Amino acid sequence: MFRICPKSMHFARPNVRRPGFCVHGHVAMAIRHYKVLAIETSCDDTCVAVLDRRENGAAPQILTHLKETLDSQRDGGIIPTRAHLHHQRTIGPLVNRALQETKSRDDIELICVTRGPGMPGSLSGGLDFAKGLAVAWNKPLVGVHHMLGHLLIPRMQSNGAAPSFPFVSLLVSGGHTLVVLSRSLGQHEILCDTIDIAVGDSLDKCAREIGIRGNMIAKNMESFINENLDEATSGASPMNLPSPLRNQNGRMNVQKFSFAPFLTAVRQHLERDLHSYSERERRSMAFQIQESLFDHLITKLRLVITMQPDIFSQVKHLVCSGGVGANKRLQEKLQTEFSDFFDSFYYPELELCTDNAVMIGWAGIEINENLGLTTELGVSPVKKWPLTELLTVEGWICR
Structure with missing residues (x-):
C-alpha cells in the first residue's frame, strides 16, 4: 500500500x-x-x-x-x-x-x-x-x-x-575538482569545474612518474616532501611546470581547472632514467609538482571570486573537502590567500x-x-x- x-x-x-x-x-x-x-x-x-x-x-x-x-x-x-x-x-x-x-x-x-x-x-x-x-x-x-x-x-x-547556507566548497579528490555554491541543502551551483582530469588524479599520476608508490600515492608524496623540507625546497632539479588556462595571446582567463598539462610537463622533464636522480632531486620535484598544482587551484578560485563579486559578497564560509583536502599544505595556502574573503574555513578531520x-x-x-x-x-x-x-x-x- x-x-x-x-x-x-x-x-x-x-x-x-x-x-x-x-x-x-x-x-x-x-x-x-x-x-x-x-x-x-x-x-x-x-x-x-x-x-x-x-x-x-x-x-x-x-x-x-x-x-x-x-x-x-x-x-x-x-x-x-x-x-x-x-x-x-x-x-x-x-x-x-x-x-x-x-x-x-x-x-x-x-x-x-x-x-x-x-x-x-x-x-x-x-x-x-x-x-x-x-x-x-x-x-x-x-x-x-x-x-x-x-x-x-x-x-x-x-x-x-x-x-550555514549559503557557503562555497572546494571539492578536491581523485575524481572531482569543483567549486560549488550551496544556497541550500537541495540547491547547488557549479562555479568552476575541470576540463580534463581531477587534481587528485593529476597528483597521483605525477607522483607515480617520479617513483612514488603506494595505495594513496598523493598522500605518500606529501609525506615524502615533509620528511625533509630543506631538501624539498632546495631547488634541485628545477622544473618548468605550466600555469594552465592563463591569459595567453589575448585570450581571457577561463573559469575552469585543467590538470592534465602537469603530467605532460613532468614527463618532459624526466630526460634520463628515474634511478639516476638522487633522493634530493626527487623530493624537490615532488615539492614543485605539489606547489604548482595547488597554485593552479588558488589561481582559479581567486578568479571565480573576482569574476562573481555579487555571490561572494554574501558568502563568508569556505569548505575544503575530498581526499586532497586533507593536505596540510593546501589548507595553509587557502587560509593565507583567502583570509580577506572568508570569515571561516572548514576542513573535515583527516579520516573524514x-x-x-x-x-x-x-x-x-x-x-x-x-x-x-x-x-x-x-x-x-x-x-x-x-x-x-x-x-x-x-x-x-x-x-
Whole structure:
C-alpha cells in the first residue's frame, strides 16, 4: 500500500517515522533517537559506519567507522573489475562486523548508501547490499550523492548549524575538482569545474612518474616532501611546470581547472632514467609538482571570486573537502590567500576527508530530516550525477 505526494507524484511508504518535512512542505513524524547504517563503495574503498542519532539538537555519535581498501599498488591504478570483486567480498563481512561491534542489528532505523557518482561496478556492490537490507529489515533507504557527502560533512559536528547556507566548497579528490555554491541543502551551483582530469588524479599520476608508490600515492608524496623540507625546497632539479588556462595571446582567463598539462610537463622533464636522480632531486620535484598544482587551484578560485563579486559578497564560509583536502599544505595556502574573503574555513578531520561512510550517513540524515526524502528500492547506480541535478534524478520518494 502506498500514498502519493500530490505535488511530486512520487510514491512513499506510510508510517515511516522520520523527522522533518518533505520538499513540498508535508509534515513527517518526528522521533528523537535512531541509528543509521551507512555504506560507501564509489571507488576502491569499502566503507561502513554506524551513527547514533541521539536526539534532535545534538550531533550524531560515530559508533563505528570501518574501511577496507583494495590493494591496487601492483596494478599501477584501480582496475574496475577488481574493485567490484573487492566490494563483493568485503561488504558483507564489514557490515556484519559493524553491527556486532555496536550491538545495533535490531536498532537500525535508516540505511544510507552512495548511489553515485562513481564506478558503476563499485557503486552496485554497496547499493545492492543496502537495498537487500532495506527489504529484509523493512527500513527506509536513502541513496546519497557522493560529493554531497564531502560537501556536508563539516556540518556534522555542529548538527547542521555551521557552515550555514549559503557557503562555497572546494571539492578536491581523485575524481572531482569543483567549486560549488550551496544556497541550500537541495540547491547547488557549479562555479568552476575541470576540463580534463581531477587534481587528485593529476597528483597521483605525477607522483607515480617520479617513483612514488603506494595505495594513496598523493598522500605518500606529501609525506615524502615533509620528511625533509630543506631538501624539498632546495631547488634541485628545477622544473618548468605550466600555469594552465592563463591569459595567453589575448585570450581571457577561463573559469575552469585543467590538470592534465602537469603530467605532460613532468614527463618532459624526466630526460634520463628515474634511478639516476638522487633522493634530493626527487623530493624537490615532488615539492614543485605539489606547489604548482595547488597554485593552479588558488589561481582559479581567486578568479571565480573576482569574476562573481555579487555571490561572494554574501558568502563568508569556505569548505575544503575530498581526499586532497586533507593536505596540510593546501589548507595553509587557502587560509593565507583567502583570509580577506572568508570569515571561516572548514576542513573535515583527516579520516573524514578521504572517502568514508560517515559522510554518507550524515548526508542521508540531512536529506531525510530536512527534505523528507527516501529512495525507491528499484534505483540503479548513477555513474555521472551532477550536483546541480541532485533532486531531479529519478527515484526519490517524498513522504
